[in-house]
Amino acid sequence: MNAVHVLNGPNLNLLGTREPETYGFATLADIEARLSALCKSRGIILHFRQSNHEGDLVTWVQEAGRAGEPVILNAGAYSHTSIALYDAIKAAKTDVIEVHLSNIHSREDFRRQSLISPLARGVIVGFGALSYDLALEAFLARTEAADDRPHRKQIVKSISHAQKHPWQRRKREQKK
């Protein structure tokens, strides 16, 4: 993973002052600063954006898809309504982790359904600003596990080689 897109939907520009009892006191700039530090320490480019317009989110999901880069998406209220965003994610064929600051399942009925969830690699809700960090950690852990795979394959290969050819090991031990 060389880059990650963190996309924020409507009203998330108001974080910090908007219903802090539900969304906390962290501003979107605070969240961006934390993710930016985490990305910098892991050598990853962060594209962090917010818009109140559905079409912007669609365009940015398309961009991430073309680049083959993963997306952390808090689509705000569009999560519950946007077929356009659903279609964009489906077409983008890139990994999306859906995040919400609040636990949408413990709130009003209309928030309990997300059109995005069925397409998402995973969903993280209810941890406030930390939901974003957890999503980024999940992507990083998946990438690091994947990067490690050839190394692990090599280890397994040498172990099975040693098991198949114990005489070579004995020969080596005799030489010592």
Ligand code: DQA
């Ligand atoms: C939200 C939850 C949505 O239902 C709401 O419309 C938002 C914020 C969240 O992060 O908890 O704008 O996405």
